[in-house]
Amino acid sequence: MDALRITHVEGTALPMRGEDVDTDRIMPARFLRAVTFEGLEQHVFEDERSGSVAGDRAKEQHPFDNPQYAGASILLVNRNFGCGSSREHAPQGLRRWGIRAVVGESFSEIFFGNSVMIGLPCVTVSPDELHELMERVEERPSAVLRIDLTAGTCEIDGFTCAIGLPAAARDALVTGAWDTTGLLLARYEEVNAVAATLPYVAGF
C-alpha cells in the first residue's frame, strides 16, 4: 500500500474558470464507447477546445490548449466542478492527461468520490483564495503549487492557504487505502452477517 500513498502533490497549475463544469463537458459521451479507459486523455474537453466548432467560435483560447500551461499537473476550478453524469471517464481522462490534483471551490459528490478512488485528490479552498491562486498562476504560469495533504495546506510563491478535504478521503489518500475493494473484502463474514438480518435478502 506504500506505493499508493499520496501525501503531497507538486507542480505547475492550470486555471479553468467557470461554475458547474459538468462531466459531459470534461468527457463527451461518445468517448465512453469503449471497453477500456485507455486513450481518454486525448478527449478531455474535446468539444470546446481548438479544432472543435465551439472552440473555434470562442473568443478565448481554452486553458487546456494554452501552451503556457503545458505540463501542468494541478487543475484549478470554481464551484460544483464535475457535476452531472457519474462517468468515471471524466477523472480518468484528466488523470491520464497529467492532472494529479484538483483545487476548487467545491465538487460534485460523485466526481469527488470517483477521483479519490483513482488516487486523484480534489481539495477545496475558499472562493477568495481560489481567486488569488488563479491570478497568481495566470500571472506566472511557471509558478509551482505545493499541496500538502497531511498538513492540509497549499502554497504558491509564498502565499499559503488551508485546504479542505474530508478526513476519510484524506486518510485514504495518505495511507494508500484509496483502492477500497481490498478493505471491503477484508472482513467479509461481517457482510454476510448484515445481509442475514435484512428481511428482503431472505425473501421475507
Added chain:
Amino acid sequence: MGKTLLQKVWDAHAVRILPTGQTQLFIGLHLIHEVTTPQAFDALRARGWKVSRPDRTFGTVDHIVPTRERNRPFLDLLAEDMITALEKNCHDFGIRLAGLGDDRQGIVHVIGPELGLTQPGMTIACGDSHTSTHGAFGAVAFGIGTSQVRDVLASQCLAIEPLKVRRIKVDGVLPRGVYAKDVILAIIQKLGVGGGVGYAYEYAGSAIDRMSMDERMTICNMSIEGGARVGYVNPDQTTFDYLKGRPFAPEGEAFERAKAWWASMASDADARYDDEVVIRAEELTPLVTWGVNPGQSIGVGGRIPSVDASLPDQQAVADALAYMGLEGGKPIAGMRVDVAFIGSCTNSRLSDLREAARIVKGRHVAPHVKGLVVPGSVAVKRAAEREGLDEIFRTAGFEWRDAGCSMCLGMNPDKLVGDQVCATSSNRNFKGRQGSPTGRTLLMSPAMVAAAAVAGEVVDVRELSAEVAAGAI
C-alpha cells in the same frame, strides 16, 4: 427522537466503520449496464475475484443500444463490442441479464421498478447518476463510478460517507398543465444545481403524497441535477399497490410481511432534518430551460434573463446565452425547435406517453420538426401499443422507436446535428449533451415537448390542452 428513512436504511445496512472513517454499506441491489461496467469486470479478472452476490445483481442494455434496426451484429461495431462484453461478463460471472431481445430489456431505471426488483428500505447502486430514481420507492439509491462498480461487484458493499437530509415539502394541488417534471425543475431552480451536495433529498408534502409512482420517479430521478446524490419518497400505500404482483415482488403472506417492514422504514413523524424547504404547488407553472444547466429555467410565459451586472455569477448567464444563441429579455415562448424527443429515464413511462399522446392526438408534428418517441422499456412499449398510443404518435408524424436511453445522451445514432434545438423530456441540457457538440437542449415535461412538436416552437401546453379539454379537436 425519531429517525429519517435514510438513517434507518443506513443503520440496517452498515457493516462497519472502515479505518478511513467511511461506512461500509451493504448494497441490496446492484443494477448494471453496458457502459460503466467493462473496466470493472476486467479489474475483477485481473485480481482473480468473483462477483460476491450475483443473486443481488441484475443487468440490462440501454445506453448504447440502437432504437431501430436491432439485428445483430449491429451496424455500430463499437456498440456491438460493448453489448458483447456485457453478455460475456454476465455469462462468466453468473449474473441475470435482460439483454437485447429479452421482454424485460429497457432503461435500467425503468426496468428495476417495473420488475419489482426495486423495493422500499433497500440500498441500491448502479453506475449511472440517475440511480436516484429508485428512491421513489423509499430505497436509498446511489449513482456510482466504475471503480465503485468494481467494489460492489467484488464485495456487494460501498465505502461511503453519511449524508445529511433535507426535507422538501411540496404542499397543495398542482395547477392544470403542471407536471412532476415542473416540480423538480422548480426545486432545482430554487436550490441550485449544487445546492444538494452533501444531502439526500426527502420529498414530502400533500402534492407528493398524491403522486403516482411514475411521477415520484420523475422527481427522484433529477435529484442529482440539484446536486443531491440521493433522493427519496417515503413508501406508502401507492408504493405497495404498485409493487403487488410484480415479477420480483414477494407474494402472498410474504408480501404482507414485506409491507409491514417497508412501512416501518418510512421516516418517523418526529424525525429531525438537517434542513427543510417548503414549496407551494399552486404557485408552479410549466417550466422550460433556457440555458446550459437544469437550474437555468423559466416559466413558459417568462422572459429569458439578461446579464445584470448588479447580480453575482453573470458570467454563467452570458456564457449560457451565447451558447444557446439567445437574446436576454425576449420571451422563451415562440423559440423555434428542430427536434422533439420524448423519452429517457426521467419521462419515458406509460403515463408520460399517455399524456404526450393526449396532446398530439388529431394533430401533426410541424413540418420542420423531427419527432421521436422512445419508450423506456419493452414493457412500456408493448403496453402503449395495446392502448394504440403508437398509432397516435405515428399518425401525428412521430417516429416510434425501441427502448433505450437514445437522444438523452446521444451514445447511439440518435443525436442532434449541428446547432439544432431540441425540446426534450430528458434531464440534462448541458453543452453537447445530446450528441452534437453545439446542439441546444430545452428541458420540459413530456406534454410540453408534445406541444412544442406540434407548434414547431416553444408553446404553453395549457393553451393546447384547453382545446383538448373543450373537445375542440
